[in-house]
């Protein structure tokens with residue numbers, strides 16, 4: 001018997017990285033998992049691996065997202081994980097359209113998916129939501145990643161307000177800061193030239209990698225799923241914080 005037998009889960013950004021690991025963990029606990037992101041080949045591969053459903057959609061495309069979620073049906077467990085770390089660099093230099101697009105993905109993408117799922121969760125008296133945040137949400141944030149830090153800080157506040165409204169409904173909402181996880185996002189960050197991201201950023205992320213201190217996606221995924229299996233509500237949980 002799995003703790004999530006008979007439950008349906010949705011993982012945005014499930015095609016690779018942390019989202020793929022979360023999809024695998026949810027499946028191992030018995031959930032039927034919808035794996036949603038833009039790259040069809042990745043979505044299909046992960047969905048096949050976990051025996052779930054492939055959902056190819058962009059979280060910033062309202063019509064496509066709505067029709068995809070409608071086709072998938074009721075969601076009991078939601079992980080709003082889709083995210084991007086770009087654009088990286090000084091605010092005066094970065095492409096402002098990319099800045100806005102990052103906030104659309106990291107913040108509005110999560111808000112839109114949660115808005116689609118929450119009414120049904122409340123009506124059924126059960127739901128578990130985790131939004132994947134970041135340590136960058138805490139001051140001083142992540143240097144050179146202004147849009148990312150801003151969007152994750154807003155995502156934390158959104159989560160806390162939503163959780164307050166959900167109190168007593170059987171539905172919970174928490175944010176998880178998963179630490180520095182060994183995914184393509186970290187590879188992308190290490191690939192940026194030092195004169196674009198600055199010495200502090202460059203040395204921090206190269207150092208964590210070179211010292212073997214990145215967190216395995218499976219370890220971060222287990223932390224996320226532990227939160228989803230609990231009755232916690234309205235918390236911003238950091239994998240590095242001893243509990």
Ligand SMILES: NC(=O)c1ccc[n+]([C@@H]2O[C@H](COP(=O)([O-])OP(=O)(O)OC[C@H]3O[C@@H](n4cnc5c(N)ncnc54)[C@H](OP(=O)(O)O)[C@@H]3O)[C@@H](O)[C@H]2O)c1
Nearest residue numbers: 013015016017018037038039058059082083180181183185
């Ligand atoms: N890795 C870290 O160190 C770290 C640390 C703290 C927090 N996080 C957070 O963890 C989450 C997962 O990151 P990751 O490290 O696993 O990154 P990743 O390997 O780059 O994966 C990101 C996932 O999000 C999807 N995605 C991006 N834009 C999307 C969009 N518009 N619509 C739908 N899906 C979209 C990507 O798929 P497509 O591009 O195919 O759509 C991909 O599946 C993110 O929210 C990130 O901010 C990561």
